[in-house]
């Protein structure tokens with residue numbers, strides 16, 4: 001079971017990246033992260049039959065194609081999906097690597113809402129891309145701040161860790177069925 005994870009935050013001390021790495025710590029087997037910060041802005045002129053996609057795009061597509069499942073962890077910005085993450089997904093729409101790929105969407109926020117708007121929007125975009133949303137593996141994590149150790153940049157809250165373990169179990173099970 002090869003898992004590929006994407007973080008919607010480029011911030012060095014991102015709470016969502018901490019959630020992402022904590023989730024990956026709980027998974028058996030190879031797990032990698034994709035660098036989506038280096039992707040160019042999506043432009044259909046750079047894609048399609050008569051164009052060679054930019055190198056970072058080809059790298060992302062190969063990583064997604066090689067993965068058995070995707071984990072997307074993201075903050076919410078202005079009740080929406082961070083542009084950097086939507087940009088990455090836009091590069092994957094027509095190339096098809098996400099088709100029937102099991103995907104978990106986790107959003108974490110310092111607020112009680114847990115990034116619910118971004119979570120719903122991400123699921124809708126991925127559903128349109130014909131990814132297999134593993135609903136039992138999706139989470140909206142509220143009040144994330146004190147649940148993370150800033151030194152280790154990992155989740156330390158026991159209940160959140162237990163829930164992440166359950167979520168990853170559902171994702172990996174869906175990927176191996």
Ligand SMILES: Cc1cc2nc3c(=O)[nH]c(=O)nc-3n(C[C@H](O)[C@H](O)[C@H](O)COP(=O)(O)O)c2cc1C
Pocket residue numbers: 009010011013014015016017074075076077078079080108109110111113114115
């Ligand atoms: C421009 C901006 C807009 C934000 N909008 C929201 C929002 O709509 N909902 C929310 O829950 N948090 C919002 N936040 C707060 C983020 O959830 C918070 O900064 C979080 O720590 C960012 O995730 P990260 O730690 O993974 O970088 C916003 C933050 C910024 C900088």
